[in-house]
Amino acid sequence: MAHSSTPEKTPEGDKERAGIQSVEVGFGLLDVLAKAPGPLMLRDLASAAGMSAAKAHRYLVSFQRLSLVVQDANTRYELGPATLRLGLAALSRLDAVKLARERLPTLMDQTGHTLALAVWGNRGPTLVHWQEIPLTMPVSLRLGDVMPLLSSATGRCFAAFMGHGGGYDKAQPMIEPELTLSRKLGRSDLPCTPVQVQAMLNETRAQGLGRVVNVLLPGISGLCAPVFDADGHMVLGVVSLGSSATFDADWQGPLARALRAFAAQLSFDLGWRGA
Template sequence: MTVSRTAPEDQDSDKTRAGIQSVEVGFALLEVLAQAEGPLMLRDLAASAGMSAAKAHRYLVSFQRLGLVVQDNASTRYELGPATLRLGLATLSRLDAVKMARERLPALMEKTGHTLAIAVWGNHGPTLVHWQESPLAVPVNLRLGDVMPMLSSATGRCFAAFIGNGVGADRARAMIEQEMLLARKLGRTDVPTTAAGVRELVEHTRAQGLGQGVNVLLPGLSGFCSPVFDADGQLSLGVVALGSSATLDTQPRGTVAQQLLSMTHQLSADLGWHRA
């Protein structure tokens, strides 16, 4: 009688192709959280992932241990945890545009003397993914993973003006509507509170080629954000320069803004973008 034997390497190959189904099933929960507007109750999270609440809870317990998910003790809602942020930032840092931008920041800092950052469009809006602080910088309460507001930050204004109709445009419009509503409630006069005001801000930002914020995000803090475009002319990321309003040259034709524009124009060209 002939016995058919499978070589060990063939068995390993079969296992690799088969995968681990429970990992794939559990990942559905992470995908739902990544696409959600905010934290979710267990029943809503489970329903969106197409599984029972009991089954979802078992996965969430393991995900909490790994730091992939966190649960608010007061509301009992679930949200993505710090481990997912680290994974996301690591992935983004490997994208060519982000890597190329990071490599050019030291030279830009030498020219400007101010803190620099890189922002990309994330699930919840323009998100800081790299931070390079100047030794002379004033302390700023911002950190990696922070989502910048669309109307009261140089970064948000840059994305509002240049995101076009690509991925994230609908989310950008929704964020702008929410921020206008909040600004009206607070009686703010330093950010647009009407659609006409937003159009004026966007047109002004496009005309000067970069977003600008003077004492609107935080008191005493000013900054610029210049767009970087890919070969298809889509907004790839924004390069940010921040500093004290007392020391940062806040003129759009000033040294900081022009050095920033020069760097981002060159980076866009290196990514294949050709200005019209």
């Protein structure tokens, strides 16, 4: 009896192919949530993903069980803690982050202050590593937090250096909403006009650091130094922060010099040969 050279389809094989397709379809919902500026209603989420609300809901039920998606009090959907863990794990595997993490203990011994690492995420500068010095003032920041561009040392550093010297500045579209809020609140410690923003960015570039003193958090000061890759792109921010009573935020102080030196050496080791 002759045997066909074409493999016979089996129900099990069909299920396997259908399962793979389901993963791809379901990922569309996660992708929409990742790109959205905030939580979405079911109908809006389903429409953006190109599927019916009933079909989207079935996926979302499973995603909620896995903590990939959460639902707020207004029945809107948002990415859940499991997606944050996956994202942080992926970001932490970047060479720059890995190299910086290995060296942070030495910098902490040298400076005596809490340190953090930040990278540019889909919503802005995101904390991906945190190393707190014992017996210091607790700071209400955590892994995964997205730092504001105008009121944090980290944000100012990314806003100043990420698109500087060519290329599209991803920070620029995010600055205007913060400017609007700053004007609305009447904040005298923050830039309120584009001219003031430019002056702040120029100072940050001239000093080689982002800096805030009692701006984002009362009683807390911070500095952030940029790290560049071989192509001159800012890939990482090295952050130091602490109580303003003991934190030396002087542009030319020992802490500022230590951060600049750390970031410069890390940039050099990543291939950057710029000024």
